[in-house]
Amino acid sequence: MFDTIVFLLAGGKGERLYPLTKDRAKPAVPFGGNYRIIDFPLSNCINSGLRRIFVLTQYKSISLDRHIRLGWSILSPELGEHVTILPAQQRISDDWYRGTADAVFQNIYTLERERSQYVLILAGDHIYKMDYRPMMEFHAYRNADITVAVMDIPIFVASRFGVVEVDGENRVVSFEEKPTAPKPVPGRSDRCLISMGIYYLDTRTLVKEVIADAKIKESTHDFGRDILPRMVKEGKKVFAYPFQDWQKGEERYWRDVGTIDAYFEANMDLVAVTPKLDLYDQNWPIRTYQHPLPPAKTVFREPGRCGQILDSLVGNGSIISGATVAHSIISPAVFIHSYARIEDSIVMEGVEIGRNAKIKRTIIDKYVKIPEGFQIGYDLNEDRKRFTVTESGIVVVPRSAVAI
């Protein structure tokens, strides 16, 4: 559509998600049992008919690389369709990517070779379902120089984001990164617009802008901090595409899972009876890579030793053996032994939880073995000695942690 290639920026360190990002880039962090965060923007691309996708990687990229190779080698290069990984190559710089704009600048060779008319720039670390096509049409209709997708959120939480101020025609008037006094949307003093890190623009404009940015010594080489504010100041036509119509009070799901707490909440959103994020919608399937595993199983139905799963997601190949799982996400190939109790937790792939263990409000990373009778989430002072505990009391057991 519209001769567009996608640059999916997946090089972020995700420092605030540590220790989940100890061994992997943020977009490769597992989500919702079966998925990785990057599956969401990638699925959105495929569902939007965008099939020329470049994933720009940098830090700790092996896990991400493997996931994309295994799960996303589904397009036909013979038809010019592909998901291609572009690792940082230092082709025209001795530095790693210094920011999102620098990441694009350093891949100017790819833009040169592809010569598409447009580029869609996406962040690899948000959970949402979005058809990008209306935004592309909006861009053409408005004859914009650049279009940025925006989400309206309550004004009291907006200070953490890049805040966009628009006029009545959705043209961007100002752009502020993490402002102390965010500007509200026209007509609603309680809402304000934040950038979703999604940009659509003509390739030639993109090239000119990243080159101009590379020439500025003081620049942090970031789209949100440098390029967009400058384009607005120079009077370029910068437009905001509303992901949801705030005038109609529309509510659509978009989460920046930048912190452990936000990540935990977004996972728990899936467990609700009617989840805000519907993964069952066959009109907008979210793809991923899945091992060929047998169906999930529960065993034992004796009094006092009953394998049961309540209000939870359970991945293939998992066995709940005489244990109770409530309000939790159990990923594939997890084994939970008898009399254990898992509550309000996220358990990642390959984890084994011993008999009589009690786990509450905890994220357990892949392949951790929890010993018999071990308790996590019940005494946070004790947990703090071994694991990461967030402000709101979520415990994270990192990969390769021996929980003794």
Add this chain to the structure above:
Amino acid sequence: MVDDDATQRLVCQKELEAEGWEVTLASDGLEALEQIRKKKFDLVILDIRMPQMDGLEVLGRTLSASPGLPVILYTAFDCYRDNFLSWAADAYVLKSPDLGELKNKIKTLLEKE
């Protein structure tokens, strides 16, 4: 002044020095980058087709390492003019026995500084 052709380097050096500019020479891209890292220059004149490292890569690396240093691409070929990386140069001048255009561009860019 970066060029792999010795005659071209000599001609440029003579003519530009006659204008009162101090000229340092390099005969390929790698040597040019080394000089740029070591010494502070006001402007770089860069051939494109060179051994070791071509002028476009030198241009990109110069931009990353010394943002703001003006670069003139000086080549016998017109075909690189619309290469995206060429857009990073401050001027694109075709080689000619008459150095008038090159000198004018140098003057304009140095005045801007």
